[in-house]
Every structure is written in C-alpha cells, then in structure tokens.
Amino acid sequence: MNLFTKTTITVAILFFIAVPYSAQAQTPTIAVNFSGCIVGGVLAPTLQNLISGWMDDLENGLRSIASRFGLNIPGLGGAGIGGTVPVSDEGVRKATGALLGKEQRSDVIARCLGQEVLNGMIKGIVDNARTGGRDGGVTWVRNWRNFQLEAQHRGEGVFRGMLASSKMCNYFDSNLKNTFGANRRVPLTGVETRANDFDSFALRTGCTLPSDFDFEKYKQDFSGNGGWEAWSRLLEPENNFYGAFFQSLDEANKQRAIEESSDLSQVTSNAGFVGRSGADANDSCLTRGANGKCVIYKDIKTPGGVIRASVDATFMQELERFNNVDELGELISSVTTVLIHRLLDLSDPNEGNYTAFSTTLPPSSGGIPSAPEEGIPSAFGSVTVSFEIINDGGGTATANDFQLLIDGELTAIGIARVLPVGEHVVSSLPPDGYSFVSSGGDCNGGILNLAENQSATCTITYDDI
Secondary structure, eight states: OOHHHHHHHHHHHHHHHHGGGGTTOSSHHHHHHHHHHHHHHHHHHHHHHHHHHHHHHHHHHHHHHHHHTTOOOTTSSTTOSOOOOOOSHHHHHHHHHHHTOHHHHHHHHHHHHHHHHHHHHHHHHHHHHHHOSTTSSOSBOSOHHHHHHHHHHHHHHHHHHHHHTOOOOTTTHHHHHHHTTOOSOOOOTTOOOOOSSSSOHHHHTOOOSOTTOOHHHHHHOTGGGTHHHHHHHHTSGGGSHHHHHHHHHHHHHHHHHHHHHHHHHHHHHTTTBOOBOSSSHHHHEEEEOTTSOEEEEOOOSBOHHHHHHHHHHHHHHHHHHHHTOOSHHHHHHHHHHHHHHHHHOTTOSOOOOOOOOOSSOOGGGTOOOOOOOTTSOSOEEEEEEEEEEEOOSSOOOOGGGSEEEETTEEEOTTSOEEEESEEEEEEEEOOTTEEEEEEEETOGGGEEEEOTTOEEEEEEEEEEO
C-alpha cells in the first residue's frame, strides 16, 4: 500500500468520525465549518508527520546523489531535515490510533465548537450593524450632507402633519394648506411638537373670528358683517392669510431645526452610529407622512454607541485570534475548513479565509520572523474620554452639549475607542459660554501616548463663563 493510499484512508476515517459531532448543527454552513475544523484539527498530527517524512525522504535522496559524485553538501548530515517517516502499515496504525484518542479528539471538538460559537456571535454583530439601521440599511452615517437634509425633510413632514390638523379661518384654510402641501392628516399622538413657545401651533393659528363670519359678505357689507370690530380681528395674524402664512413658515423652520439637531446629537455622541429602533425599516417607523416616508421613528432600543463598541470588539477579537495562531495544526485546520466548504459549494464566495499565521515562527522551524507591513499597526489599545463641566456661573450645559474629537474625528463621549498604539491628539468643541480649563488623566495637554493593551482614561474640564 503506497503512501497516497494510506493517507486517503486516514482522511476518510477521520471524516466519518467527525461528521456525527456536527449532525446537530443549526445550519449546513455551521456543519461544514464544524466538520472541517474537527477533521483538520485531528488530521494535523499525521500531516505534520507526513511533511516531516517527505523532508526526510528529500534529504536521503540528496545525500545519495551527493555520495555518488563524492560531494559534501552542508546541512545533509547529523540530525537531518525531518523526523520519522510513517510509511509502514504499523506507522499508519499508530498514527490513526493517536488521532482517535479520546482526549485529543475532545479537545479538538471543544475548540472547534468554541470557534463556531464565536463566529456566529461575530456574524450576528456585524449583520446587525449592516442591516439594523432605522431605514433598513447600515447603522452608521454614510453621507453627512444627506443625513442632515433628510432630518430637515422629516421636520417638514412633522410640520405638515401639524398644519393639516389645525383649524384655521374658513376663507383661507384650504389655500394655506395647499401652499405647504399639508393635505393629509398625520397621526402625531404622543409626539412632542410644541417648540420655543408656551402655546401649541394649533392654538396660535386657531381662527378667532365668529363662526358665522363670511369674508365675501364682509367685503360687500362692511358694517352689516362686523364693521370695525371684525376689521381689528382680521389684523390679528391667525385671522388673515399672510399672518398665518408667516406663522407657518416660522413653525416649519422650528421643526426642521429640531429634527436636524436631534439626529446630529445622536450620531455625534455615538461616533457616527444611529441607534436601532426596530427589526427593519417598517418596524422602526412610528408615523409616516403623506409621501410615505417615515417622519417619526420609534424609541431607540439599542443605542448607536453600543453597536459601535460591539463592532470594534469584533475587529479586536479577529486580530487577537490571528495573532494567537502559532502552530501548523491550527493552519491545517483552517485550510481544511475552507477546502471542504469549497468542495460542497464552489459557487459560494463566502468560503472563509485561511488562518493567518503569526509573525513569529516556532523555534524549531528555524524560520526568520517576518516584519509587519509598513504603515499597518501591529498593536492596539483603547481610550475613554469623559467631560467635567463646572456650572458655577449659571450655565446648564452637560457633557452631551460638547463635541469630542480624536485625531480630528468625532468620537463618542464616555465610550471606549479602540486605537493603534502611538501618539493621538484629543480635542473638543464647547458650546457658547464655556471656556477650556484642562485636559487630564492620560491625555495631559491634549496628547495621548497610547501603549499596547492600555485602557487609557482622560478627563476634559470646562467652566462656564
């Protein structure tokens, strides 16, 4: 029996041993990955022995050729290149017996199961970030200009709903609502709409003329339809077209500003991420306008900062996993997973990746450590920045009224930010009426020198003027 046949038999045996352990997997993909991981993990010792044997055969062949010509080739004497070659039937039986050992097999199964659980968690986190946005897309801002303008448009939608529900004087009610396109009532129950005024918009624009007042008759018979008393009331803004028109313009601007400010506050405090309000676009929307677009979203279930931090954690976990791979067996396990997946569905591009090997090779390999690629950091740390606001002069601002920047990028306040090691600039933008006092902790003078695996903390202090 030649070496190829023996190796094929061994792989077949291992595959049938491994598959039952993945029979209860929830999806075919998980089953493939789990089986491939087990097969690769259990197969690794034999393949390592075979590789060692092939190297030994190569050494023996070169030594034989060299001896025929009386050559002395350095490196072909002494301990040689490889180790024992498992080419005999007895060698194969011993290797197979070691592969079927209960303790080793259990260790491989536990490691592979843990890997699949971690992969599932990472996939869920990333999928949520990609599809959990309130409009059914990503949860982060992709175009800030469009993001702000869309917020203003929602404010206009809220205003139209308010205008459509307002009862104005009959002689201009329809004309005014048509001017702003407020022809359909929008349910705004439970939504706060009163802004910068003690009275609601509906109350401020409510007609105060007599209920039986007829403007056309008034023009024909001045004294018989109210006279000067009616004239004085017509001068009030809510009782004439132009007065109500300018009141409506003012309210539209208020609602635009509220929606834009609300959205900007949310994403700047969550490092560019919006919160999750529902399972999809329909589930996230509370009220839609006349054009079918959402004007009021449901309350946030998961803050954008939590989503951002979770995504950051998945990157760190993947990097940590790759950094910990330092054995040929782990590389073989990953290769086997990819190959089995590719064998079952060659059209699927999501077949996985080969496990990245570490930059430091095992001492016995005699390899030379490879340097990290220039410009790509090889280590990370994190920093959490908080604000201390001194309001001893009548100020009322809180930390959410300030903007935090790290290396010029808007960053969430009070949430750990993962950064490459090295020097970083920590700065902030205050609202009007506040002056900078100090930047302390690990950000003395606004400069952070982040070390590997460091969890830095910084405090920025402001005082009201």
